[in-house]
Amino acid sequence: MITEKAQYKARVLVFWEKHGLEATLDAFPHKRSTLFAWKQQWIAGGKKIEALNEKKKTPRVKRKRTWPETIISEIRWLRNKDNHPNLGPEKIHPLLKEFCVEKNFRCPEIRTIGRIIADDPKKMRVFPQKVTHFGKIKKINRKTILRKPKQFKAAYPGHCVAFDTIEIFIRGLRRYVITATDLYTRMSFSWATTSHASLAAKDFFILCQRVLPMPMEYVLTDNGSEFKKDFDVALRNAHLTHYHTYPKTPKMNAHVERFNRTIQEDFVNFHYELLKSDIDEFNRQLMDWLIFYNTKRVHHAFQNKMSPVQFMISYLEKSVSAKIALESRIGCGYTFI
Numbered sequence: 001m002i003t004e005k006a007q008y009k010a011r012v013l014v015f016w017e018k019h020g021l022e023a024t025l026d027a028f029p030h031k032r033s034t035l036f037a038w039k040q041q042w043i044a045g046g047k048k049i050e051a052l053n054e055k056k057k058t059p060r061v062k063r064k065r066t067w068p069e070t071i072i073s074e075i076r077w078l079r080n081k082d083n084h085p086n087l088g089p090e091k092i093h094p095l096l097k098e099f100c101v102e103k104n105f106r107c108p109e110i111r112t113i114g115r116i117i118a119d120d121p122k123k124m125r126v127f128p129q130k131v132t133h134f135g136k137i138k139k140i141n142r143k144t145i146l147r148k149p150k151q152f153k154a155a156y157p158g159h160c161v162a163f164d165t166i167e168i169f170i171r172g173l174r175r176y177v178i179t180a181t182d183l184y185t186r187m188s189f190s191w192a193t194t195s196h197a198s199l200a201a202k203d204f205f206i207l208c209q210r211v212l213p214m215p216m217e218y219v220l221t222d223n224g225s226e227f228k229k230d231f232d233v234a235l236r237n238a239h240l241t242h243y244h245t246y247p248k249t250p251k252m253n254a255h256v257e258r259f260n261r262t263i264q265e266d267f268v269n270f271h272y273e274l275l276k277s278d279i280d281e282f283n284r285q286l287m288d289w290l291i292f293y294n295t296k297r298v299h300h301a302f303q304n305k306m307s308p309v310q311f312m313i314s315y316l317e318k319s320v321s322a323k324i325a326l327e328s329r330i331g332c333g334y335t336f337i
């Protein structure tokens with residue numbers, strides 16, 4: 001991913017190659033050593049703009065916390081399963097303070113307690129043991145998942161498509177509406193189902209590949225069970241990167257959450273009976289509403305002047321015109337005499 005600062009550095013270096021060093025020093029507020037450092041970094045990366053991205057400035061050797069082992073052992077004891085399993089730093093602090101006063105130690109603050117817990121290889125965390133019907137302890141395998149980067153921002157159609165599920169209760173029955181939204185164009189798709197399994201989410205993903213007019217690159221979901229197993233396998237087979245949001249953080253998937261509210265207020269709330277009795281007819285009428293939403297209904301993200309399809313068409317027109325402008329100022333192809 002190319003950052004704005006990397007693009008700025010590239011413009012400065014191109015200006016240097018074209019107009020010389022002295023003109024560059026006059027035009028941009030940077031020192032001579034800075035420009036040479038950028039150029040060295042650029043050449044080492046094969047003159048690719050990605051090579052100019054900022055690198056992590058974390059020091060290689062960090063200071064280590066030197067709290068007494070007695071305090072660390074007390075925190076570990078407090079978070080033990082026989083006492084108060086996985087107790088948080090805010091809850092540990094008053095208990096630890098009593099212990100420190102009794103032993104004449106300086107008590108760490110709440111944030112420091114959190115860092116001490118994070119420093120531990122196992123995070124001082126215990127997990128409940130599950131026993132099978134054979135009487136054996138079932139091993140819990142915790143998998144690491146890829147979170148959405150903080151600086152990530154969709155830059156073109158299909159760059160990232162967000163998925164989510166709406167769960168609806170109708171007179172004791174459960175119905176699910178799976179939704180998908182392209183973060184850049186806001187083009188959306190949805191489908192109602194009676195299943196909450198990952199197989200239903202996989203089928204919906206295959207439908208999205210056929211319906212959405214742009215290829216996907218990244219997929220963003222929450223940590224729901226429907227977006228695991230079969231759904232995850234489908235993403236791997238399509239060679240797509242699967243981003244997850246943090247638990248209890250819907251704002252990380254805000255675009256599709258906003259679409260969920262729109263589809264509930266504008267369509268689902270007026271078709272409850274169909275959703276309960278005839279889900280196929282519900283989906284047929286949902287397709288008509290989605291055509292209106294994507295092609296006619298203007299979007300607030302585009303100042304209520306364009307629909308998602310109109311915005312995508314304008315984006316494509318700009319891309320084509322920019323490509324023509326690079327080849328020739330009059331719109332013709334390359335010519336030879």
